Amino acid sequence: MEDDAATRERFCASIAASEYLRLVYAAVCGNDMLNWLKDHHADVLLSDLGLPDISGIDVIRYCAIRHPATDIMVISMFEDESHVLASIEAGASGYLLKDAMDDDIEKQIMLLSSGGAPMTPVIARLVLRKFRKEPAPAVDVPPGGALTPRELEVLNYISRGFKYAEVARLHEVSIHTVHTHIKNIYVKLAVHSKSEAVYEANKLGLLK
Template sequence: MTQPLADGPISVLVVEDDAATRRALCLGIEKEPALKLLGALDCVTSALDWLSHQPVDVLLVDLGLPDGSGVDIIRFCAHHHPACNIMVITTSSDQESVVDSIEAGASGYVLKDAGLLDIGRSLLELHTGGSPISPVIARKVLARMRDGKKTSSAVRVESAPGAAQVFLTKREATILDLIARGDSYGEVARQLVLSVGTVQTHIKNIYDKLSVHSRGAAVYEANRRGLLQMDQLKSRP
């Protein structure tokens, strides 16, 4: 085992909603002398509240949480505690989740089914400047680079005359089209193989970018800015 650092152990916050997984992660952290578990939370709300009041050296976070996406926690932590090292541990291996997490501030991304994961060793590697990434995730990132796509996956959308330009991710643009056609959040989640919480997070980001607070206002503003096609609005699946 690695011995504790001279300036004290590395503090860790865990955010994981599955009780068994959370317990296993905590046990793995507690048996590593160089790490100190500060808290183990199960949702976005409690994590944001915790991070609002104190810093942490390392954040270990799941993406699919009951009240939203772990990406929001990553983004909040990266903004308020830029020195914190962030690692994702999740079952989500889709390229969009990987890119969203990295863009938000994550430096590591490992899958829960990655065999006998030594969580203590992975967190120490992260804290010392490494980027623990499951092989399947690394392959997806390399494939994306080979395809010549920008890591941000941002698309620049031209606005209507007189309106400020809006930048949406490809996932946001897709969700915007679906809700404009009248799909419910549940239907959008099923079509895109996402959790409803993740869809709601994307929709909140869309609302923020369009400076609106409702679905109707979002559709109206998006159409005014030239983000939607009228025939798309009229043709529902």
């Protein structure tokens, strides 16, 4: 379930090319998926969260109740604690960030189906810290005190909803460079997600 056409087509192509997987349905929005799930089921459900009609979490919850044997994995841009924990509580067993994924979705689906819980490392760390009740790691840099002009530009783009790939194109750099800027921003603002970074930057008056 993915509303972005390019991403949806990429996943569908990867699944179609697999000798172990079979695509049974590809929904564009949440309501389409809910209607399909009323009379059908699948071994695995891949779900985005930011859909144009309803939250993917509502679909995850419905699927988990109606088809408890279905393994559910989130593939999303959202990396904040509220979305991650709500997805897991609703029934998801895996959580991957789009910006951190490689092209081998088959490997992640096979891992999920075999009883694993695929998670982007930063998401796994967030979940562990939550359940261990660990404090956020301390940093020596004063919050907001050392952002470079380029980091401020990247942060402003992110706060306006630009994707990492779009920021990379605007600055004519690689997406790896954008990830490095984001990582530096997280450390300097002592945060662990884009939403936290935007909140702290807004509070400090760093956003345009």
